[in-house]
Amino acid sequence: MKIQNRLMEEQIQLWSDCELGKSILKGRRPSGIDEFRRLVPLTTYEDYADMLHNYEDPTFTPPTYLMDEVVPGEKYELVITVLKGGAFARYRVGDMYRCVGLTNQEDRTQIPRFEYIDRVPWIIDIAGFTRISENGIKSVIQLSGQPVTDWIAVKEYNEKKRPYLHLYIEVKKEALMYQAMSTDILKELLTTYFGKERSIWQNRRS
Structure with a gap:
């Protein structure tokens, strides 16, 4: 509340000093925040x-x-x-x-x-309805329990110009034989974590 009150006091001062504010406030400074809220619909x-x-x-x-x-x-x-x-x-x-x-x-x-x-x-916006954060992806990787050593996520587009998230991961060498399983686990967790719109994910295996 202290921050809000301070910001409101700044607004009162700004409106008291400008021509539009003087017109709305009828040339007088409001006695307090409540009166200012009644006079100015901010x-x-x-x-x-x-x-x-x-x-x-x-x-x-x-x-x-x-x-x-x-x-x-x-x-x-x-x-x-x-x-x-x-x-x-x-x-x-x-x-x-x-x-x-x-x-x-x-x-x-x-x-x-x-x-x-x-x-x-650090935010990837997919089609304006799904916003994927860096911290969110980190949480998914931790939840997966997979031996991921590094990763990068980018927004890419398919042949129909539709956006999707492409997650590139680097895993420990000894885990490469389980790459397909690791990819499926991460994809499922990403879908669960960020929403049920599976169309925003595209799985590409090299």
């Missing part, structure tokens, strides 16, 4: 996480930046805070944006502009 608050530093070191907790702190050319992950709280009071959506400028010459606004780049690198 439901969420957005800030931006330093995406690349987090990608280089997953244990690193990225700082977040307000809209007036972003830097042109830098890439950010969008972070959403729901001002009314709930199960998803604050979460990272997994979408990556690049700040392309701090102003707009056409309408002469001083508002940062962003362009959508892609999902964050």
